[in-house]
Amino acid sequence: MNQRALSILRLLNDGQYWSGESLENKLFCKRAKILDSLKDIDSYGIKIVKTRGRGFRWINPISYLNKNSILGYSSIDLSNFNITLFDTLDSTNTFLLDYLKNGVIDNKCIPVVATEYQTNGRGRAGRLWYSGFGDSLTFSFGWRFDKGVSALSGLSLIIGITIIRVLRTFSITCASIKWPNDILVDNKKLAGILIELRGEICGPSYAVIGVGINYKLSDVIKSSINQKTTDFSSISDVYFDRNQILSALLTEFQNILPVFVNHGFAYFKKEWISYHAFERHQVSLILPNDSVIVGTVDGVKEDGSICLMTSSGRKSYHVGDISIRLNSL
Numbered sequence: 001m002n003q004r005a006l007s008i009l010r011l012l013n014d015g016q017y018w019s020g021e022s023l024e025n026k027l028f029c030k031r032a033k034i035l036d037s038l039k040d041i042d043s044y045g046i047k048i049v050k051t052r053g054r055g056f057r058w059i060n061p062i063s064y065l066n067k068n069s070i071l072g073y074s075s076i077d078l079s080n081f082n083i084t085l086f087d088t089l090d091s092t093n094t095f096l097l098d099y100l101k102n103g104v105i106d107n108k109c110i111p112v113v114a115t116e117y118q119t120n121g122r123g124r125a126g127r128l129w130y131s132g133f134g135d136s137l138t139f140s141f142g143w144r145f146d147k148g149v150s151a152l153s154g155l156s157l158i159i160g161i162t163i164i165r166v167l168r169t170f171s172i173t174c175a176s177i178k179w180p181n182d183i184l185v186d187n188k189k190l191a192g193i194l195i196e197l198r199g200e201i202c203g204p205s206y207a208v209i210g211v212g213i214n215y216k217l218s219d220v221i222k223s224s225i226n227q228k229t230t231d232f233s234s235i236s237d238v239y240f241d242r243n244q245i246l247s248a249l250l251t252e253f254q255n256i257l258p259v260f261v262n263h264g265f266a267y268f269k270k271e272w273i274s275y276h277a278f279e280r281h282q283v284s285l286i287l288p289n290d291s292v293i294v295g296t297v298d299g300v301k302e303d304g305s306i307c308l309m310t311s312s313g314r315k316s317y318h319v320g321d322i323s324i325r326l327n328s329l
């Protein structure tokens with residue numbers, strides 16, 4: 001999205017009509033330029049009406065992410081988090097990975113990057129992650145671990161636990177996890193997690209932890225996603241601000257990650273299994289080489305791999321995509 005459109009959105013976010021003239025005066029440009037910068041605005045899920053004699057009005061304005069608000073919502077001190085907000089970015093994960101090329105992450109100053117819109121949001125297994133402007137909560141943060149990358153198996157499941165715990169504090173009790181870390185409600189995806197690790201074999205290592213939570217997806221964005229999705233506003237009767245959700249997540253990350261460092265995933269295994277949508281169900285697991293394993297889910301191991309009872313015994317797998325087999329429902 002172009003810079004002028006972003007500036008216009010900041011003005012129109014009051015939900016009021018802005019005459020063409022008042023926009024021209026604020027932005028020091030001609031009407032034609034204003035119209036030109038808004039010409040493809042619908043593709044971001046933004047609805048702006050233009051009414052003769054009244055001007056422009058954004059009819060589905062957002063509550064922008066705001067640093068003071070994020071910090072203010074937490075009951076604990078979040079000053080270890082160094083929060084940077086953008087209106088648009090290619091991907092918050094990519095941003096932090098680039099940051100890691102030039103520096104290190106220190107847990108006394110944890111970088112958190114959130115954006116209203118990603119031009120190249122990335123999902124697991126090379127997939128894309130779609131969201132519209134301000135209609136999701138998309139953020140990443142970095143975490144430093146003293147140990148090497150191999151000691152971090154289970155981390156991606158821990159992040160899933162964090163999200164479920166936080167959803168429960170918002171009275172959303174129907175969410176579950178699909179291994180390894182998709183967050184589902186009614187079998188539709190609410191949130192996804194992308195963890196990218198860097199570092200030395202013996203440590204330290206750094207995790208860039210990216211979270212995308214669908215908040216209030218517009219129809220145009222929903223139609224570009226080729227799986228069943230849901231969003232926060234559809235599953236909660238109560239209005240929660242994205243700043244409040246991000247604040248609650250950072251608070252819980254600050255609680256849970258030190259426990260994971262000290263005790264490993266083993267400490268959380270039982271809790272994770274209690275959240276697993278497919279526990280004891282018959283599933284197909286598609287491996288990266290496209291082969292398919294069929295089995296009944298029988299928990300996870302302490303390294304976060306999934307266990308399946310298959311025709312050749314109990315096996316565990318570190319990677320793959322599981323889906324439920326219809327005849328097992």
Ligand code: BTN
Binds near residue numbers: 123
């Ligand atoms: C998945 O379910 O495939 C993972 C989706 C992860 C999306 C988030 S949005 C914030 C962060 N930045 C990215 O580019 N991806 C993650």
